[in-house]
Amino acid sequence: MLTITNTEQVPGFEVAEHLGMVQGSTVRAKHVGRDIMAGLKNIVGGELRGYTELMEDARGEAIRRMQSQAAALGADAVVNVRLATSTITQGAAELLAYGTAVKLKPLAGD
């Protein structure tokens, strides 16, 4: 499992080699059942758990795709990861994860 961080460095390691930017994205549509529940929630207010799960799932998938791209490059970690979400069309969202694939070596010294 590759290390991912959204900081520039991985604590305890230094970057030995930059392998370039990697990214992973998913475009996910919601289904009708969840839509009906969401419609109800928009009357009473509150968390839309179905959507939260859906987005979490899709974001996890995007991150995994990014990681497998990095793994294919022979990276040890992906640093400076950023997440972005945008609504593409009615009812579909794109989830993007991107970062820099790097090779690490342990910090010299004590």
Place this chain on the structure above:
Amino acid sequence: MSFLLQFILNFAIPLSLILVGFICGRIAEQRHYARIRRDEAELAHVLTFTERAVPNAAAPAGNMVLGAVVIGQDYFKAILAGLRQIFGGNIRAYETLLDRARREATIRLKRAADAQGANMVTNIKFSTTRIGLAIEVVAYGTPCAMIE
């Protein structure tokens, strides 16, 4: 009879939706705030930083952690916000909604860090997106642990 039917369709249904929205929305908000306060107190030992650098006294503790929540506005407040757009000004109804969403996302982020044995999260970023009629807030950061 047709007058009565028309009255129901035109006024009674929207009005009852507004009333249901008002009551349920209020209860949902109060309960959510109570839950937020309780969870925040429970997770107070996990420190949060917006600094990019990991503090010197800390070691890495696992992968990037996330907290996300999708939240919807109630019908009453949505109507209220619509009215607000005529006069302009702050829409309080959405300010509290986003406050709830952001605090809930932070709580989930902290819980994820806590589960990995971390007691700090650095470089926290927020992103907010509209999904249909609802709003999603994501918080993410890098967990680390204080070196004794």
